[in-house]
Amino acid sequence: MAFRIISPKNVQMIMKAIFWAAGITTIVILLIIIGYVLFKGLPVINLDFLFSEPIDSGRSGGIFPMIISSAYVTLIALLVAAPLGVGAAVYLAEYSGETTAVKIIRFGAETLASIPSIVFGLFGLAFFVIYLGMGWSVLSGGLTLALMALPTILAASEVSIESVNKSYSEGSLALGATKWQTVYQVVIPAALPGITTGVILGMARAIAEAAAILYTVGAALAIPISLLDPARPLPLHLYIIATEGISMENAYGTAAVLVILILVITITTNTLLDRYTKKMMGR
Amino acid sequence: MEYRIEVENLNVYFDELRVLKDVNIKIRKNIVTALIGPSGCGKSTFIRILNRMNDLIDTFRMDGGVLLDGEDIYDPKVDVVDLRKRVGMVFQKPNPFPKSVFDNVAYGLRVHGLTDKDALGERVEESLKAAALWDEVKDKLDKSALGLSGGQQQRLCIARTIAVEPEVILMDEPCSALDPISTTKIEDLIHKLKKEYTIIIVTHNMQQATRVSKYTAFFLHGEIIESGTTDQIFVEPRDKRTEDYITGRFG
Numbered sequence: 001m002a003f004r005i006i007s008p009k010n011v012q013m014i015m016k017a018i019f020w021a022a023g024i025t026t027i028v029i030l031l032i033i034i035g036y037v038l039f040k041g042l043p044v045i046n047l048d049f050l051f052s053e054p055i056d057s058g059r060s061g062g063i064f065p066m067i068i069s070s071a072y073v074t075l076i077a078l079l080v081a082a083p084l085g086v087g088a089a090v091y092l093a094e095y096s097g098e099t100t101a102v103k104i105i106r107f108g109a110e111t112l113a114s115i116p117s118i119v120f121g122l123f124g125l126a127f128f129v130i131y132l133g134m135g136w137s138v139l140s141g142g143l144t145l146a147l148m149a150l151p152t153i154l155a156a157s158e159v160s161i162e163s164v165n166k167s168y169s170e171g172s173l174a175l176g177a178t179k180w181q182t183v184y185q186v187v188i189p190a191a192l193p194g195i196t197t198g199v200i201l202g203m204a205r206a207i208a209e210a211a212a213i214l215y216t217v218g219a220a221l222a223i224p225i226s227l228l229d230p231a232r233p234l235p236l237h238l239y240i241i242a243t244e245g246i247s248m249e250n251a252y253g254t255a256a257v258l259v260i261l262i263l264v265i266t267i268t269t270n271t272l273l274d275r276y277t278k279k280m281m282g283r
Numbered sequence: 284m285e286y287r288i289e290v291e292n293l294n295v296y297f298d299e300l301r302v303l304k305d306v307n308i309k310i311r312k313n314i315v316t317a318l319i320g321p322s323g324c325g326k327s328t329f330i331r332i333l334n335r336m337n338d339l340i341d342t343f344r345m346d347g348g349v350l351l352d353g354e355d356i357y358d359p360k361v362d363v364v365d366l367r368k369r370v371g372m373v374f375q376k377p378n379p380f381p382k383s384v385f386d387n388v389a390y391g392l393r394v395h396g397l398t399d400k401d402a403l404g405e406r407v408e409e410s411l412k413a414a415a416l417w418d419e420v421k422d423k424l425d426k427s428a429l430g431l432s433g434g435q436q437q438r439l440c441i442a443r444t445i446a447v448e449p450e451v452i453l454m455d456e457p458c459s460a461l462d463p464i465s466t467t468k469i470e471d472l473i474h475k476l477k478k479e480y481t482i483i484i485v486t487h488n489m490q491q492a493t494r495v496s497k498y499t500a501f502f503l504h505g506e507i508i509e510s511g512t513t514d515q516i517f518v519e520p521r522d523k524r525t526e527d528y529i530t531g532r533f534g
Contacts, residue, residue, distance in 0.1 A: 097341065167378035171440070174334060175391040175447060176368035185390070190381050280381040282430025 034259060041256025044249055050257070054221055054250075058241045063254055065223040069138065069231035070207060070261075072224055073217060076142025077149050077206040082199050084146075085153030089195075092154075093161040094183050106158075113151035118211040120148050125215035139227040141217030148212050149202030156201060160194020161187060190280070193273045200269045204262055210235035234258050287312045287451060287481040288333060293347035295328055295505075297340065302328050304505045306347070310498070315473060315482045317492035317513065320502030321528065326485045329502070330453045333483070334370040335363050351451070368395060371444035372453040376460050377436035379428035379443070384411075384420050387428045387439055391447040406446055414442035415472050434465025441472060445480070452476065454484040458491065470495050489529055493517055501525045 006014075048062060055061030088105070096102045124144030134140045164187050172182040188195070210233075218230025219240060232240070234254055242251040288310040295303035303325045310316050318326040328337065335356065337343045349356050356366055368391075379387050388407040397403055407424075411417040416438040420431070428439055437457060444452055454473075458466040473482060473495045486492050492499055493513055500510035501522075509516060509525045520526040527533055 165378070167374060167376060168380055170336070170339075171374065171378045171380065171443075172390070172394075173339070174336060174367055174372040174374075175394060175443065176364045176366075177391070177394040178364055181394050185394070186380055280427055280429070282427030 034263075037252065037255045037259050040252035041254070041259075044253030045256055049250075049253055053223070054237075057221070057246055058237065058250055059247050060250075063234065063237060063250075063257065065221060066232055066234045066237040066254065067257070068223050069217070070233040070235075072138045072231060073142040073145055073213065073233050074203060074207045076138065076227075077145035078199070078203055080143060080146035081149040081153055081202055081206075085150050085198070085202070086157050086195055089154050089157030089161055090183060090188070093158050094179070094187065109151040109154050112147075113155065116211070117148060117209055118214070120144055120212040121215045123147070124212065129216055135228060136216065136218030136230040137228040138217060138224050138231045141213040141231065141233070144212050144216045145206040145209060148209060149206045152205055153198045153202040156198025157191070157195045160191040160198070163194070164190045193277050196269060196273060200265065204265065207233075207265075208235055208258060208262065210239045214239070234261075285312050286310060287352065288483075289348070289350040289353075290332075291348040291350075293329075293332065293349060294345060295325070295332065295337070296342075296344045298342045302505050303332075303345075306505075306507055308500055308507055308510055310481065310483060312481050313477060313479065314498060315477045315484060315496040316498040316500065317496035318483065318485045318500050318502060319487075319489065319492050319528070321533070322487075324502040325505040326502050327455055330372075330455055330483055330485055333451065333453055334367050334372050336372065338363065368447050369449050370451045370453060371447065371449035373437070373440050373444055373455065373457045375456040377433055377440055379431070379436050379439050381427065381429055383425045384428050384431070384439065385424040388442050388446050391443060395447060410442040410446035411439075413445055413476070414438045415468065415475070416442055432465070434461050434468060437461060437465065437469060438472065441469075441476075445476070449480065451481045451483065454482065456485050456487060459487065466491070489517070489531075501528060503528070 050062060050067065051064050052062035053065055054063065088109075092102060092106065121144060124140055124147070128134045128140035128143050129136060134143075168186050168190060169182050172186045173179075177185070213233060213236055217233065217236065219232050219236065220230040221232060222229075224231035234257060238251050238254040238258070241247050241254070286309045288308075290306055290308045290310075293303055293306040294301060306325075306329065318329065320326050331337045332345065332349060333351075333356075337345070345357070351366070351370065355361070380390060382390070385407055388410050389403050392403055392406055397406070408417065408421075411420060416435060419435060420439075423430075428436065431439060437460075441452075441457075458469050461469065470491065473484065476482060484492075484495060496513045498510065499513040499516040501508045501516065501520075501524075503524055509520060509522045516525060517529055520529065
């Protein structure tokens with residue numbers, strides 16, 4: 001004790017300062033990135049930019065077809081990945097025991113989550129575009145994004161289902177409810193905030209993804225109508241007009257639209273979830 | 284006197300561990316039976332035999348007979364869902380669902396197919412009144428049950444249990460997480476409910492056993508050492524171990 005150089009009180013102060021600095025740095029970095037994109041992009045955005053078609057490969061004109069394309073592929077990705085991911089999570093958390101097969105599924109999902117998105121793109125090209133003959137289309141792109149979002153949705157849903165208080169299911173079963181009634185009416189509603197967060201995370205990943213759709217969705221500038229039409233979602237448009245030096249100005253405009261879109265989605269769901277949780281917990 | 288539950292030569296194992304040994308007991312209708320004994324003696328495992336909650340544990344095995352109204356509840360033909368409707372359970376920690384007060388009580392009814400709104404409303408009110416909770420919650424039926432106090436939550440769980448009209452109510456230390464005033468309310472409630480239900484209560488509290496029960500069984504190391512009327516067990520126990528336990532020499 002006699003050899004202590006710094007008193008615990010001072011250590012406490014130093015550590016507090018370190019954590020404070022780490023926190024502030026993170027927030028500042030985040031604000032700079034978002035602020036920079038908005039600063040460069042917001043002046044470009046007006047109703048005309050949002051609701052008209054691009055002219056001269058995007059040198060001027062708007063990004064309306066890209067917004068539609070993004071909505072289209074993201075919707076397809078969600079329609080496929082959300083039921084599949086949540087369903088698999090319910091199975092893993094509630095029905096399966098800890099068998100070898102289950103461990104393999106979980107390991108597979110974890111690995112899938114960390115595979116670079118360009119690899120998903122390559123797989124999408126080989127499987128959806130060529131092997132299944134879907135061509136460069138919103139369908140190929142949407143399905144590739146679904147594969148990418150799947151592990152995110154699965155992992156978040158499984159964790160939130162497993163963390164539902166076991167006493168709820170016991171209470172339900174003891175009243176004579178079946179396993180399914182218990183899962184559907186007690187466990188899933190209690191896990192809903194976590195499941196929704198997982199779905200939104202997956203959705204954010206899909207909506208912001210360029211590499212995975214690079215080889216699968218085509219690059220058409222027209223508004224896609226059918227599932228098999230090629231399209232050009234926002235991140236891909238951004239990538240193309242920035243790398244090909246078409247228009248940095250419009251690239252920033254597109255980036256700002258993407259950032260705002262994701263901010264709106266996140267803030268809306270967080271608010272709704274907060275309200276739901278408060279109501280459920282009686283606060 | 285008629286018996287509601289008869290248990291014959293019951294042995295329960297988790298893996299190779301024998302948790303209940305040759306348990307024999309007969310439980311009378313519409314009377315409160317208390318199960319006492321030190322922690323880990325098998326009381327909770329025993330009441331979980333009666334509504335087959337142990338079935339949820341992978342390593343659970345048992346042999347022996349468990350009869351409810353003369354029928355073996357472990358017969359392969361028995362529908363567990365139906366059994367649990369007949370044998371309700373109140374847990375140690377209040378565990379209302381994260382739903383509204385109304386939906387908590389209506390849950391069991393809905394699960395068993397009651398959908399008519401008026402009928403549901405009526406049954407919910409009846410059950411809450413029977414659980415001596417109606418006056419406290421009638422203005423906040425649509426508020427979350429998790430906003431209630433611990434004692435109110437436990438009475439809500441009792442209301443939820445009696446809503447599906449069971450024959451037997453199992454109570455696994457229902458007051459151990461509650462303050463003395465809430466405990467008194469639950470005990471008063473038990474006195475009221477025993478007219479209509481067969482109640483089996485696990486308790487660590489000797490005074491509680493003497494206050495609420497007519498019959499008592501003393502468990503030790505997975506065996507029933509002694510059972511009989513509560514008066515007899517507490518006033519003149521036949522076994523030295525029972526005497527040691529109720530006088531607080533161990534446990």
